[in-house]
Amino acid sequence: MPRSLEAALDIAYKDLHQFWRMKMLFVTFLLMPIVLMTLFGFMFPTVGTSNPYSGKIAAPYRHIQVGIVVEDGGGLAYSVADQFKQISSSMGLLDVREYASLGAAREEIVKGRLKGVVVIPYGFSEALASNRQAAITVTMDDTSAQLASTIYSEISMILGMISEGFSHSIIVKLDPSMDASFAVEPITVERKSLISGTTSTFEFLAPGFMALTMVMGTLSGLGAAIAREKEQGTMDGILVAPISSYAIIAGKVAAQTVRAMIQASIILGIAMIFFGVRIYGSPLLMLLVMILGVSSFIGIGIIATSMAAEQETAMTLLMLLQIPSMFICNIMFPIEQLPSWLQAVGRALPLYYAADGLRKVIVLNASLSQISPDLTILLIYSIVTLGIAIPIFRRSLTR
Amino acid sequence: MDAIIETHGLTKRFNGFTAVDHVNFDVREGEIFGFLGPNGAGKSTTIRMLCTLTKPSEGTATIKGYDIVREAEQVRRIIGLVAEKLILYPYLTGAENLRFFGRLYGLRGRQLEERIEELLEMVLLTRFKDFPVGGYSSGMRQRLNIIRGLIHDPEILFLDEPTTMLDPQSVRFIRDLIKELKNRGKTIILTTHIMEEAEELSDRVGIIDHGKIIALDTPEDLKQRYGCSSLHEVFLELTGRTLRDHVSNSIPVRRTIGRV
Numbered sequence: 001m002p003r004s005l006e007a008a009l010d011i012a013y014k015d016l017h018q019f020w021r022m023k024m025l026f027v028t029f030l031l032m033p034i035v036l037m038t039l040f041g042f043m044f045p046t047v048g049t050s051n052p053y054s055g056k057i058a059a060p061y062r063h064i065q066v067g068i069v070v071e072d073g074g075g076l077a078y079s080v081a082d083q084f085k086q087i088s089s090s091m092g093l094l095d096v097r098e099y100a101s102l103g104a105a106r107e108e109i110v111k112g113r114l115k116g117v118v119v120i121p122y123g124f125s126e127a128l129a130s131n132r133q134a135a136i137t138v139t140m141d142d143t144s145a146q147l148a149s150t151i152y153s154e155i156s157m158i159l160g161m162i163s164e165g166f167s168h169s170i171i172v173k174l175d176p177s178m179d180a181s182f183a184v185e186p187i188t189v190e191r192k193s194l195i196s197g198t199t200s201t202f203e204f205l206a207p208g209f210m211a212l213t214m215v216m217g218t219l220s221g222l223g224a225a226i227a228r229e230k231e232q233g234t235m236d237g238i239l240v241a242p243i244s245s246y247a248i249i250a251g252k253v254a255a256q257t258v259r260a261m262i263q264a265s266i267i268l269g270i271a272m273i274f275f276g277v278r279i280y281g282s283p284l285l286m287l288l289v290m291i292l293g294v295s296s297f298i299g300i301g302i303i304a305t306s307m308a309a310e311q312e313t314a315m316t317l318l319m320l321l322q323i324p325s326m327f328i329c330n331i332m333f334p335i336e337q338l339p340s341w342l343q344a345v346g347r348a349l350p351l352y353y354a355a356d357g358l359r360k361v362i363v364l365n366a367s368l369s370q371i372s373p374d375l376t377i378l379l380i381y382s383i384v385t386l387g388i389a390i391p392i393f394r395r396s397l398t399r
Numbered sequence: 400m401d402a403i404i405e406t407h408g409l410t411k412r413f414n415g416f417t418a419v420d421h422v423n424f425d426v427r428e429g430e431i432f433g434f435l436g437p438n439g440a441g442k443s444t445t446i447r448m449l450c451t452l453t454k455p456s457e458g459t460a461t462i463k464g465y466d467i468v469r470e471a472e473q474v475r476r477i478i479g480l481v482a483e484k485l486i487l488y489p490y491l492t493g494a495e496n497l498r499f500f501g502r503l504y505g506l507r508g509r510q511l512e513e514r515i516e517e518l519l520e521m522v523l524l525t526r527f528k529d530f531p532v533g534g535y536s537s538g539m540r541q542r543l544n545i546i547r548g549l550i551h552d553p554e555i556l557f558l559d560e561p562t563t564m565l566d567p568q569s570v571r572f573i574r575d576l577i578k579e580l581k582n583r584g585k586t587i588i589l590t591t592h593i594m595e596e597a598e599e600l601s602d603r604v605g606i607i608d609h610g611k612i613i614a615l616d617t618p619e620d621l622k623q624r625y626g627c628s629s630l631h632e633v634f635l636e637l638t639g640r641t642l643r644d645h646v647s648n649s650i651p652v653r654r655t656i657g658r659v
Contacts, residue, residue: 003505006502006505007502007503010499010502010503014488014491014499017491017495018488018490018491021490021491021531022490232484232485233482233483233484233485233486234486234487234488236450236452236480236482236484236486237480237482237486237500237547238503239451239452240450240451240452240475240478240480241475241500241503241504242472242473242475242476242503242504242505243503
C-alpha cells in the first residue's frame, strides 16, 4: 500500500476513533437523523394510503371536531346526518357532534372548539322527496385557511359518498335494468404507480433527508475536524510528519464520509421500518450517488474552513449555504412550489442532484444510465470545487 | 563540531511586515542551542520555517544538508517538534496518541510498540498509558508531548517553551530529560523565555530581535562580553527594557491559532 494511502487511513481512523470517544457528540450525532425523521414523520403523515404495519388509513389531520345542525325535521335529513356521523367516525377523520342551531355551533367555532359545521337546512327532506336538488351548507373556521380547505374537502367527500348512495337508489327506481354504478360514475379514475405497492410522502422525504444530512454532516464535520486541529495545534504535529498534504485531506474526507453514511443509513432504516419505504433500486448505485453527493460538497467545506481563521467563522459561513439549500433543493417540499427564479437557484446546487439521484434509485429503481445526468453534474461539481479547494487548503497549511 | 542547521538569508514577510529579516546562523550537531528573543521578535516564525511549516519569503536553510523547501520530506524525517501548544488528542489515550504519530512516520507493529514502551518508561508514564490524555496533569501531558516528538527518534528536536506553566518538579524532570537527550547525541533547539533555563542548558544561545540575530555565543562569553552576571541581564541589555507592544490591523490566521 502506498505511504500516502496508509497515512490517509491512519488519519481517518484517528478521527473516527476520537469521534467515538466523544460520547456526547457521538450520541447527538446518532440522535440527529432519528429526531429529524420522527419529527417529519408526524408532521407530514402519509395521505390516503394504508400503512402496511398498522393497516390504518393515515390522514393529514385526525379527529377534527366538526358540528352538525339538522334544521330540517324530516326523516331523510336525519338519515343523512346519521350516515355522515357513521362514515366520519369509521374513517377517524372527523369527530361529529350535533348542535341545536347554527348560532350555537357558530359560537363554538369562535371559541375554537369546532373547526366547521355542516347544516342541513329547512326543506332538505321535502326537496329530495319531490325530486329536486337539496342543498347542504358547510361553514368553516376561516382563521386557518389551510386547515379549513383540507377539512372542507374531507366533508364534501363524505357528503358526496352519501349523495352517490341516493343516486343509486334513484336510478334503480327509474330503470332497474340500468347499471347504477355506470350511471352515477360513467368514468372511473384509477391511479397506477410507477412502482408496485403503496407510496407515501416518505418516498419523497427519506432520500431528500439522506442527501441533506450527508451534506450537512460532512460540511460541519469536516469544518470542525480541520478547524479543531488547527486551533488546538495538533495540525502542526501532522504537518511536520513526512506525509503529503493530500493524505491529510483524503483522511479527513474519508472519516467524514463514513460518518455521513452512518447517518444516511439511520434515516433510510427508520424510513423503511416505520414508514414503509422500500429500496427498489440497487444499493450499490445508491452508495455511488451518496459518495458523489458528499464529494460534490466537500470542496466547498474545505474552501470555507481554509479561508476562516476560526471554527465559528467557518461554521457560520457554511450555515449560509446549508440553510437555503435545505429549502430550495427539493428536500422538504417540491421545488415546483417555488418561484421560477428560486427554482433555478435550487437546480444550480449539487444537493438537488444528490437528492434527485437518490430518489430515482430508491423509489423508481433507476439504472446507472437513467441517473447519469445527476451523476455527471455531481461529478463536475466535485472536480471543480475540489480543484479549487485543494490548492487553497494546501496553501493555508504552510502560510 | 559540524553545523547541522545552516540558514542563508532566511526571511519571512507577512503582508509587508518583515517578521524574520535575512537571518544567518548555524546550529552545531549535538549541541543545545538556546534560541531567545522577546515576544514577536521572530523566533516562532524562524522555527516554523525550519520545521517546514512555513515557507520562507526569501533565503533558505538546510538541515543536515537538506533544503527546507525543496527537500521538506527528508527534513521532516530527521526533525521532531515539541511546540508550545500540546500536540496531543485529549480523547485518545497516551499510547494511542503515540501510536498515531508513530504510524505517520511509517513505524508499524512490534517496532512501534517497543518504541512506545521505551519512551513511556523514559518519562515514567507507563502506568498511565491507557488513560485518555485529557485526564493527565499538565506535567504528565508535557512529558507525553515531548516523547511524542521523539517517536521517530529524530536527530534534531525543536523544543518550544517546554517548561512554561509547569510545577518545579516537572520543570526539573524535563530539564534533566533535555540534558539526557543531548547525552544521547540529539541536537536540540530550545526556545524559552526563562533565562535561567537557557543558561543552565544551552551550549550556545542565539538572541533574535526585530527579525535579526543580534548575538550568538556561549552563555559564558556573552556574560563576559557585556559584563553581566547572568544571561537574564545580557538579554535585557541587548533587547532593551521597554515593552514590545505591536499591533497590526489584520489579524493573521497564525496569530489567532497560535504560535509554532
